[in-house]
Amino acid sequence: MRRLVSSLALLLATAACTTATSEPVVSTAIPEPMVSPILSGPEALDTLTYAEPQKARVTHVALDLGLDFAAQRVGGSATLSLLVQPGEETLVLDSNGLHIARVTDASGRALAYEVGENVEKGGKGAPLSIALDGARSIRIDYTAPADAAALQWLTPEQTSGKVNPFLFSQGQAILNRTWIPTQDSPGIRQTWEARITAPKPLDVVMSGVRQGEPEDLGDGRRVFRFVMDKPVPPYLIALAAGDIDFKAIGPRTGVWAEPSVLPRAYAEVADTEEMVVAAEELYGEYRWGRYDMIVLPPAFPYGGMENPVMTFLTPTFIAGDRSNNGLVAHELAHSWSGNLVTNAVWGDSWLNEGVTTYFENRIVEAVYGKQRAEQEAALMYANIVETLGEVGEDAPGTALSTEGEYELGSAIAYDKGAFFLRTVERIVGRERFDAWLQQWFDNHAFQPATSELFLEDMMENLVASDAEAERLTLREWIFEPGLPANVAKPDPAAFAEVDAAVGHYADHGMMPSGWSGWTAAEQIRFLDNLPAELSHDQLAALAAALGLSATGNNEILFLWLEMALENRYDPAVPQAEEFLASVGRAKFVRPLFGVLWGEGEWGRPIATRIYAKTRESYHSVTRAGVDRILDGE
Known part of the structure; x- marks a missing residue:
C-alpha cells in the first residue's frame, strides 16, 4: 500500500511514561525502538521540505541545548541518527536562519556541508546538505537566531508574575527548522531526546517525558532531560521555560502554569481525566503515558497545540465555567488523529484537523451531553456555510485535500472535515463507523497518511457495497470543492430558542430574556447572527x-x-x-x-x-x- 518500511532499528535507549503518578517527572523501563515508515507516491510528496527521505532520512534527534535569555538565543548541538540507502552519501536537512558552526561524524571527524539558497516565501528556508562520507550519525553544532520564527521570548513584564522571563516554541507547520536542524516534514517521523540547560529558578517542559529531577550545575543553571521514544512528526517537538508550577488532575493528567494563573487554569481543565477515559472508550488506548498541559502566557498564537504529553494552551480559553474547554477535548483528540496518525503533507491537513474536530465533538457529547455537542456542531456547520458564501462553492481551496498552502484555522480543514465523518457515521451507523475509525488508528499508529490512503482504507474496511459507496460520495467529499448534498446537517432544534430570539431582535429590537441562562454556544449563536x-x-x-x-x-x-x-x-x-x-x-x-x-x-x-x-x-x-x-x- 505505497509504504516503504525500514528494517533498521535505532540503537538509542529511550524511556516512556507508563506509571500512574501525581508527579510530572517519570522514567521507566527501556522500550523497543520504533522507526516509522515513509510513504511513497506523488500524493505523499511534501513540497515544503528539501529532504529526500527515500535516499537518506533522520530517524532520531538528540538535542543538547542551552537557553540564553539575555541574548534570546538557543544554542548547542543536534546529533542525528540516520537511515541511508546503499550508495547514497548526501543528507539534506531543512534549516531557516540557523548559524552552523560545524558538522562532524560520531568520532568527531569534520564533514563537509553547504547551506543552499534561502527561499523566504512560506518560510521554507534553505537546504542544509551534508556529505556523509560513510557516517550514519552526525552532530551539528549550531545556534538559532534571536528572531527564530518558532520561538517567542517574553520579558518579565509580558508574564503574569512580572519577575522572570519566559520562552515557548510553536513549530507547526514548518517553523521548527528555525531552531532545530532536521528534516522538517510531517511525513518523516522521528524519535528524539533532549538535554536543556536553563537559568534558575526557571522550569523547563517539553513534548517528551521528563527524565528524573533537574540537575543543579552549580553555576546558576539547571539541566532538564526529556525523551520521546515514539516517532513523531518534527513539528511536535516543543519547549517552554518559565516560572511555572504543576498541579495534578488525575493519575496521568496535570496542568502547568504560572503560579498566579494555576488556580484558574486547574479549575478550567479539571475534567481532563474524565475526557481521557471517554476518548479511550471511543477509540482505544491512550498510547502516550501522561497527558499534561501547560497554560502559556497570552502571547501564544493559537488556542492550543497538541504537543505529545504536553498540550500547549492559551489562557484566553479560561472562562470560569469550562464553556470553552472543547479546546482541551480537541487537543486531547489529536493524541489519536494527528499525533498517532499524521498527514504526510500539509495539503492533507484535514486528516489531522477534520478527524480531530469530529473526535472532539464525540468527547464533548460523552462528557457534557448531546445538547452541548449538537450546539457546537451547529456552530461548526455555520462556519462552513459562511466560508463557502465568502469564497464560493467552487473555490478550489474548499476541497479537503488541496495542493495549496496550509492555513491553520480553516473552516474547511476543521469543520468540513468533521462533517464529512459525521455524514459517513450517519449513513453507515455509529457502531460500524466507530469500529472502522478505531482500526484506522490502530493499523496506522505512529505512521503518516494521505487522503488517498484514507479513502482506500474506507473502501476496504468500511464500505459494505457499491450502493453504499454511491450514497457516501467519499471521493467528492475529499477531493471536490464545496459541500456535498448528502451532508448530515445539524439538528435545527439545537438553537431553536436562540434563532427565535435573533428574529425577535431583528424585527422588534427585543432583547433575549433568557440570555443569562444560555450556554456560551447559545450566546455566540445569538451574537453571530445579529444584523x-x-x-x-x-x-x-x-x-x-x-x-x-x-x-x-x-x-x-x-x-x-x-x-x-x-x-x-x-x-x-x-x-x-x-x-x-x-x-x-x-x-x-x-x-x-x-x-x-x-x-x-x-x-x-x-x-x-x-x-x-x-x-x-x-x-x-x-x-x-x-x-x-x-x-x-
Missing part, C-alpha cells in the same frame, strides 16, 4: 442589557468587539485596544485588525496606533498575519 449594521444606540443597549463589555468569556468578548468596530462604535475602541495589547491569539488579533483596517479613514489610524504598540508582543505567526493585512495583501 450586520447596528446603530450606536443599539450597540450601547446590547452592551448594557447583555453585559457584553464585562463578559469573562473571550470568545464572546471578541464577537462584541468585532461587531462594535464594524459599526465604528467609538466607546468600544479603548476596550479593543486593551484586548489587543493583552492577547496574542491569532484567532482574535488578526480579525480585529482586519476590521479596523477595512473601516478606512476611521479605523486605519486606530489600527496603526495600536499595532505600533503591540506588534513586538505578538508571536511571528500572529505578526505575519497582521502584517499582511496592514500591507494591503
Whole structure:
C-alpha cells in the first residue's frame, strides 16, 4: 500500500511514561525502538521540505541545548541518527536562519556541508546538505537566531508574575527548522531526546517525558532531560521555560502554569481525566503515558497545540465555567488523529484537523451531553456555510485535500472535515463507523497518511457495497470543492430558542430574556447572527442589557468587539485596544485588525496606533498575519 518500511532499528535507549503518578517527572523501563515508515507516491510528496527521505532520512534527534535569555538565543548541538540507502552519501536537512558552526561524524571527524539558497516565501528556508562520507550519525553544532520564527521570548513584564522571563516554541507547520536542524516534514517521523540547560529558578517542559529531577550545575543553571521514544512528526517537538508550577488532575493528567494563573487554569481543565477515559472508550488506548498541559502566557498564537504529553494552551480559553474547554477535548483528540496518525503533507491537513474536530465533538457529547455537542456542531456547520458564501462553492481551496498552502484555522480543514465523518457515521451507523475509525488508528499508529490512503482504507474496511459507496460520495467529499448534498446537517432544534430570539431582535429590537441562562454556544449563536449594521444606540443597549463589555468569556468578548468596530462604535475602541495589547491569539488579533483596517479613514489610524504598540508582543505567526493585512495583501 505505497509504504516503504525500514528494517533498521535505532540503537538509542529511550524511556516512556507508563506509571500512574501525581508527579510530572517519570522514567521507566527501556522500550523497543520504533522507526516509522515513509510513504511513497506523488500524493505523499511534501513540497515544503528539501529532504529526500527515500535516499537518506533522520530517524532520531538528540538535542543538547542551552537557553540564553539575555541574548534570546538557543544554542548547542543536534546529533542525528540516520537511515541511508546503499550508495547514497548526501543528507539534506531543512534549516531557516540557523548559524552552523560545524558538522562532524560520531568520532568527531569534520564533514563537509553547504547551506543552499534561502527561499523566504512560506518560510521554507534553505537546504542544509551534508556529505556523509560513510557516517550514519552526525552532530551539528549550531545556534538559532534571536528572531527564530518558532520561538517567542517574553520579558518579565509580558508574564503574569512580572519577575522572570519566559520562552515557548510553536513549530507547526514548518517553523521548527528555525531552531532545530532536521528534516522538517510531517511525513518523516522521528524519535528524539533532549538535554536543556536553563537559568534558575526557571522550569523547563517539553513534548517528551521528563527524565528524573533537574540537575543543579552549580553555576546558576539547571539541566532538564526529556525523551520521546515514539516517532513523531518534527513539528511536535516543543519547549517552554518559565516560572511555572504543576498541579495534578488525575493519575496521568496535570496542568502547568504560572503560579498566579494555576488556580484558574486547574479549575478550567479539571475534567481532563474524565475526557481521557471517554476518548479511550471511543477509540482505544491512550498510547502516550501522561497527558499534561501547560497554560502559556497570552502571547501564544493559537488556542492550543497538541504537543505529545504536553498540550500547549492559551489562557484566553479560561472562562470560569469550562464553556470553552472543547479546546482541551480537541487537543486531547489529536493524541489519536494527528499525533498517532499524521498527514504526510500539509495539503492533507484535514486528516489531522477534520478527524480531530469530529473526535472532539464525540468527547464533548460523552462528557457534557448531546445538547452541548449538537450546539457546537451547529456552530461548526455555520462556519462552513459562511466560508463557502465568502469564497464560493467552487473555490478550489474548499476541497479537503488541496495542493495549496496550509492555513491553520480553516473552516474547511476543521469543520468540513468533521462533517464529512459525521455524514459517513450517519449513513453507515455509529457502531460500524466507530469500529472502522478505531482500526484506522490502530493499523496506522505512529505512521503518516494521505487522503488517498484514507479513502482506500474506507473502501476496504468500511464500505459494505457499491450502493453504499454511491450514497457516501467519499471521493467528492475529499477531493471536490464545496459541500456535498448528502451532508448530515445539524439538528435545527439545537438553537431553536436562540434563532427565535435573533428574529425577535431583528424585527422588534427585543432583547433575549433568557440570555443569562444560555450556554456560551447559545450566546455566540445569538451574537453571530445579529444584523450586520447596528446603530450606536443599539450597540450601547446590547452592551448594557447583555453585559457584553464585562463578559469573562473571550470568545464572546471578541464577537462584541468585532461587531462594535464594524459599526465604528467609538466607546468600544479603548476596550479593543486593551484586548489587543493583552492577547496574542491569532484567532482574535488578526480579525480585529482586519476590521479596523477595512473601516478606512476611521479605523486605519486606530489600527496603526495600536499595532505600533503591540506588534513586538505578538508571536511571528500572529505578526505575519497582521502584517499582511496592514500591507494591503
